[in-house]
Amino acid sequence: xxxxxxxxxxxxxxxxxxxxxxxxxxxxxxxxxxxxxxxxxxxxxxxxxxxxxxxxxxxxxxxxxxxxxxxxxxxxxxxxxxxxxxxxxxxxxxxxxxxxxxxxxxxxxxxxxxxxxxxxxxxxxxxxxxxxxxxxxxxxxxxxxxxxxxxxxxxxxxxxxxxxxxxxxxxxxxxxxxxxxxxxxxxxxxxxxxxxxxxxxxxxxxxxxxxxxxxxxxxxxxxxxxxxxxxxxxxxxxxxxxxxxxxxxxxxxxxxxxxxxxxxxxxxxxxxxxxxxxxxxxxxxxxxxxxxxxxxxxxxxxxxxxxxxxxxxxxxxxxxxxxxxxxxxxxxxxxxxxxxxxxxxxxxxxxxxxxxxxxxxxxxxxxxxxxxxxxxxxxxxxxxxxxxxxxxxxxxxxxxxx
Amino acid sequence: xxxxxxxxxxxxxxxxxxxxxxxxxxxxxxxxxxxxxxxxxxxxxxxxxxxxxxxxxxxxxxxxxxxxxxxxxxxxxxxxxxxxxxxxxxxxxxxxxxxxxxxxxxxxxxxxxxxxxxxxxxxxxxxxxxxxxxxxxxxxxxxxxxxxxxxxxxxxxxxxxxxxxxxxxxxxxxxxxxxxxxxxxxxxxxxxxxxxxxxxxxxxxxxxxxxxxxxxxxxxxxxxxxxxxxxxxxxxxxxxxxxxxxxxxxxxxxxxxxxxxxxxxxxxxxxxxxxxxxxxxxxxxxxxxxxxxxxxxxxxxxxxxxxxxxxxxxxxxxxxxxxxxxxxxxxxxxxxxxxxxxxxxxxxxxxxxxxxxxxxxxxxxxxxxxxxxxxxxxxxxxxxxxxxxxxxxxxx
Numbered sequence: 001x002x003x004x005x006x007x008x009x010x011x012x013x014x015x016x017x018x019x020x021x022x023x024x025x026x027x028x029x030x031x032x033x034x035x036x037x038x039x040x041x042x043x044x045x046x047x048x049x050x051x052x053x054x055x056x057x058x059x060x061x062x063x064x065x066x067x068x069x070x071x072x073x074x075x076x077x078x079x080x081x082x083x084x085x086x087x088x089x090x091x092x093x094x095x096x097x098x099x100x101x102x103x104x105x106x107x108x109x110x111x112x113x114x115x116x117x118x119x120x121x122x123x124x125x126x127x128x129x130x131x132x133x134x135x136x137x138x139x140x141x142x143x144x145x146x147x148x149x150x151x152x153x154x155x156x157x158x159x160x161x162x163x164x165x166x167x168x169x170x171x172x173x174x175x176x177x178x179x180x181x182x183x184x185x186x187x188x189x190x191x192x193x194x195x196x197x198x199x200x201x202x203x204x205x206x207x208x209x210x211x212x213x214x215x216x217x218x219x220x221x222x223x224x225x226x227x228x229x230x231x232x233x234x235x236x237x238x239x240x241x242x243x244x245x246x247x248x249x250x251x252x253x254x255x256x257x258x259x260x261x262x263x264x265x266x267x268x269x270x271x272x273x274x275x276x277x278x279x280x281x282x283x284x285x286x287x288x289x290x291x292x293x294x295x296x297x298x299x300x301x302x303x304x305x306x307x308x309x310x311x312x313x314x315x316x317x318x319x320x321x322x323x324x325x326x327x328x329x330x331x332x333x334x335x336x337x338x339x340x341x342x343x344x345x346x347x348x349x350x351x352x353x354x355x356x357x358x359x360x361x362x363x364x365x366x367x368x369x370x371x372x373x374x375x376x377x378x379x380x381x382x383x384x385x386x387x388x389x390x391x392x393x394x395x396x397x398x399x400x401x402x
Numbered sequence: 403x404x405x406x407x408x409x410x411x412x413x414x415x416x417x418x419x420x421x422x423x424x425x426x427x428x429x430x431x432x433x434x435x436x437x438x439x440x441x442x443x444x445x446x447x448x449x450x451x452x453x454x455x456x457x458x459x460x461x462x463x464x465x466x467x468x469x470x471x472x473x474x475x476x477x478x479x480x481x482x483x484x485x486x487x488x489x490x491x492x493x494x495x496x497x498x499x500x501x502x503x504x505x506x507x508x509x510x511x512x513x514x515x516x517x518x519x520x521x522x523x524x525x526x527x528x529x530x531x532x533x534x535x536x537x538x539x540x541x542x543x544x545x546x547x548x549x550x551x552x553x554x555x556x557x558x559x560x561x562x563x564x565x566x567x568x569x570x571x572x573x574x575x576x577x578x579x580x581x582x583x584x585x586x587x588x589x590x591x592x593x594x595x596x597x598x599x600x601x602x603x604x605x606x607x608x609x610x611x612x613x614x615x616x617x618x619x620x621x622x623x624x625x626x627x628x629x630x631x632x633x634x635x636x637x638x639x640x641x642x643x644x645x646x647x648x649x650x651x652x653x654x655x656x657x658x659x660x661x662x663x664x665x666x667x668x669x670x671x672x673x674x675x676x677x678x679x680x681x682x683x684x685x686x687x688x689x690x691x692x693x694x695x696x697x698x699x700x701x702x703x704x705x706x707x708x709x710x711x712x713x714x715x716x717x718x719x720x721x722x723x724x725x726x727x728x729x730x731x732x733x734x735x736x737x738x739x740x741x742x743x744x745x746x747x748x749x750x751x752x753x754x755x756x757x758x759x760x761x762x763x764x765x766x767x768x769x770x771x772x773x774x775x776x777x778x779x780x781x782x783x784x785x786x787x788x789x790x791x792x793x794x795x796x797x798x
Contacts, residue, residue, distance in 0.1 A: 001411060001471055002404050003695045004702070009403065072403055264780045272777045285772050288765075295764035298771060298780070299692070299712045305781040306405065306691035313404045327684045390683055391676035395656045398671040 003309075009076055016055065016080040023049060024084060033211055036087040037163075039118070047088055047118065050081075056089060057116040060100065065113030071315045078257035083265075085211035087258070088118060095122030095168055098185070101248040102237035111187070123164040123190070125155045125223060126246070132157070133385045135170060135246070136179035140225065142171040142186060144232065144239075149173070149186060151194075151228040157379070161197045161221040164190055169225075170246060173239050183242035186234045194228035197221050203371045207355040210363040214262045214336060215372035215379075260308040262376060263332035266339040266369060267301035270294060270346065273361070290346055297339045304332040323394025326386040333376035334383060340366075340373035405691060407475075414457075414472050418479035421452065426483035428742040434486030439562050440602035446487045450517025455492065458701075459500055463511035470497075470701030474642050474694060481643030482650040484749050486601070488559040490643070491522035494635045495567045499582070502620045502628050507582055510565070522563040522585075524554035524606060525633060532637075532758035534569065534578060534629055539608060541570040541579050548581060548613040550589075554606040556756065560585050560592050561602065567619065569629045578626050580619040587611050599752035634710045637757035638700065641693040641710075641717045644753050645686060648721035651746040652682040655728035669731070678727050685720030692716055708770045715763035718754040725750045 005013070028042040038046060050056060058074035060066025081089045096115040099107055114120040131137030140153025151171060161167060167188045174182030190197070199219045209216030237245040271294060274285045284290050307328040314321055344351035347366055355364035377383045391397040407415065425445055434442045449455065458473040459465030473493060480489055496514050499507045513519035529536050539552035550570055560566065566585050571578055585592070589611035592604040620628045656679050659670030669675050696709035725747045729736040736743045771778055 001407055001694055001698055003698050004704075005403050268778055268780055271771045274772060275777070291768035291772060292761060292764050294771065295715070295767035298767055299716050299764070301780050302692060302712055303688035303716065306695065307688070309403060309405050310687075310691065313406045316404065317406065323683070327680075327687060330680065331684050331688065384677070387677045387680035388673065390680035394683060395676075395679055397656060397660065397676050397679060398668055 005076075009072060012073055013076050013080060016077055019049075019053065020080060020084055024086075029085075032085050034208075036085055036211060037118075038086055038088050043088070046086075050089060051117070057096075057112075060096070060112065060116070064100065064108050065116045072312055075257050075312055079261065082257055082261055095120075095166070095187075098168070098245060098248055099187075099236060102185075102241075102245045106233075107187070107236065120166060121160065121164045122166050122168040122187075123158045123160040123221075125158050125161075125167040125169040125188075127157045128154060129156050129222075133382045135183075135243070138170055138172055138183060140169070140171045141175055142173050142184065143175070144173065147232050148229050149232060149234070151186070151188070151225045151230065153225050155223040155225070156200070157220050158197075158223045159217060159220040161190065161223050162199065162219065166190060167195075167223065170242055173242075177240070180243040182240055183246075184239050185236040185242045185245045186230060187236055188228065188230050188234055192228050192230060194226045196224040196226070198224070204368060207364070209368040209372065210355055210365050212265065213365060213368040213372050214266070214340065215375040216368055256308075259329075259332060259376075260304060263304045263336040263339075264301040266336060266343060266373070267294075267297050269362070269365065270339075270343045271298065273347075284346060293342055293346065297335075297342060300335045300338065304328070304335050307331055323390045326381075326389035326393070329381060329386045330383045330390065333373075336376055337373045340369045344370055405694070411472065411475060414468075415475045415479065418454070418476050419482070421448075422479055422483040422485055426480075426485040428745060431484050431486055431745055435600040439559075440486065440600065441488055441559065441562060442486045445485060446520075447517055449485075449487055449489070450515070453515075455489075455496075455517060456511075456515035458493075459496055459511055459515060463508070464515040465511070469698075471694065471698045474639070474697035477639045477642035478646035478649075478690070481646030481749075481753075484647060484745055488520045488522070488562060488602075490636065490639055491558045491563065492520050494632060494639060495521035495523055495565070495582075497635055498567060498619065498628060498632050501631070502624065503582075504616070504619075506616065507619065513564075519564045520559060520562050521565050521567070522558050522560060523567045523569075523632060523636065524557045525569050525629070525636075526556050527553050528555050528605065530555065532633070532762050534626060534633075537569050537571050537578060539568065539570040540573045541581075542573045543615070544612070546615050548579070548615055548618060550581075550583075550608045550611040550613060552608050554608070556595070557592075557604050557606055559602045560604045560606065567632065569625075569632075572622070576622055578629060579622055580625050580628055580632075581613050581617050582619055583611070583613050583617055587613065597752050598748045600748065601752070630707065633757070634696075634700065634707055637714045637763075638693060638697050638706075638710045640753050640757045641689065641713045642697065644717045644721040644750055645690045645693055647746050647750050647753070648682075648686045648689070648717075648724040651725040651728035651743075651750070652679065652686055654743060654746075655679065655682070655731040659731055675731060678731065682724040682727050686724050689713065689717035689720050708767055711758070711763035711766040714758050715760045715767065718760045718763075721750050722754045 023046060028046055031040040031042045032038055054067050055077045057066040058069040058077060059071040062068040078089055096112050099111050111120055126135055128138060128140060130139060142149040142151045167190055169186045169188050171184055171186055172182055173184040199221055201219050202217060204216045205218035208218055274281055311324055311328055314324060343366060350359060350361050351366040353360035353364055354367045357364060425448060430442055434440060454476055456465030457468050457476060458470050461467045492514060496511060499511060510519060526532060527536055527538055539550060539554060542549050563585055565582050567580060567582050569578060569580055589609040591607040595603045597603050659675050660668055662669050692713035696706050696713045699706035699709055729747055732743050735741045
């Protein structure tokens, strides 16, 4: 066991921090306030410099545009950039890792380097009005006709569908199949005729959540697929093997820097707010009840950090996850919720004031967190299903009778 | 950064686990509970024979000089089997002697490693606070002797220990002091306590106890730092035992739930039970990661006071939760004396109250967060903070 970062890892972190200090201009910060991916003119310049440093897709293979480095290096780089509200460098997500794991040589060469450059991006098309966490209930159908699939159905909570180039679509290719069998993954260009994207505005839209809010996305989407025709070359992995293909992507999606940060930044926010000058801050800072609660939250945050480091250690060794990713996906989001709610109680009625309100604290961050934190216990696999996985995969308990 | 065990660490852990599964059986644990010394001398001799007492002690006294994290793993396994041996006090004091002892005190390590000398420590007093501020046992020099008067509480294995490391306060205002004393000195009266762990704890009364000045440990200026080091070792190793015990209680509950039937199916197939088991696992894993980090840092000589406090504060709640939920899953049989399950619950209940309660440890964590200058950042050694990091902080 080694709980210290290596000299190389410490050096890398310092380099990234120095880079950010040098290149994060006021103009770029302003741009990021509206668009955390930073696709405006300042963002493009910034991203080009990051690419030139070799800090994108660090752990991905060299032959597909990555750096062939370690997952821990990638985590460190992602953590530093995401801490300043810059999310374009988040290498995880659903698309490229799954393509690297299951794609053909041609698909890898077509999609992965372009994903790294930001020319291609994927929106996850799993959930439907009738199924969310239990993907076995998917009804969206793709019927093979010659060299094409014809897709009909509806997807929901396709969060970046309005901004992506492709949808990572889970469909039922065998209409007779039940549950997981007969599912497939298709990589579908979002501009294919027959696809309609409609916004679902979230509770973070009016007013807009400030940067670094936990789940501050103002919109997600529903996607309607009406006789959408795509070539069979869009298929990722084997037909009917979509469940396994998706799971390979999901494990990578549930761990990583962003998931970690949104759970623990709340702990730092309250401590640093309490340390600011001001009578109110000083009074609360001296209150033994506040001190006990803040320490409790901080320790929980340390557990979230260590569980993340455990997942990274497994990933770095190339070992298989048993239940560790699921355990982290229970602990970290639930900690984020406990922290958010406890912090509100410490701050009192000011914590209900949203962005733009008179007297709002830190642009309403604490209030917007109240609207966002609990979303992390729902999406990417609810914490209830994650507990099922801990019990079944980690402890070998029988399939639940429910 | 790789928080998983290395092959060597796993080998030591497995050897300890296999040996204790065979030797430290519930039968032996129950026998020790009724023995006058509340320990198994037979198991203690075997532990010594296997060389575990010297695992993290210097080679020149017969030890193996492995990093402290190896000893931490052994404590997890001892806790897993609630092994009735006086390992905690012996290892805590031996570590202190190895680091700060006089030549004569260092020479004792040879006997310790052979299993011939049991050690214990005395920090707390009847006011029960786990804090050096609470130390009132009074020391004064009288020629070549130190004279101690006052009380100590919650001292382990005082009847079997050959030496006890005592923390006292000099009456002349010169601060704290430490001495390695013989528990049989005239003027020491022990009153045995009856604990939920059914182990050997006692209150001590000191009436003008004369201790040779040579038995003091460290220089007077070092006493506070050494005493804190001793308290941290004790809290960390206790936490490691809690992690082992709570892990085993979780394992037992899961296995029981797989074979116990109700409403026509194993209760382990009920989601209500599965989610309890998941929460037990997650809580114990968290405590384990925290304590392994703390012990690992101590072994490297890095500051670890806050890490120890984090681990103990968390384990006090989560390990007790896990053993209590294990009782719940076992139903009525769980609290029947002749059924083994309760052996784990009773010990974790006691251990969660020793070496610092949750509010006490959280107070230290709060101090480190709120009473120091500068912004905090989780998972980032505060000493590493530089201007680049401050600049990177967004909220400005």
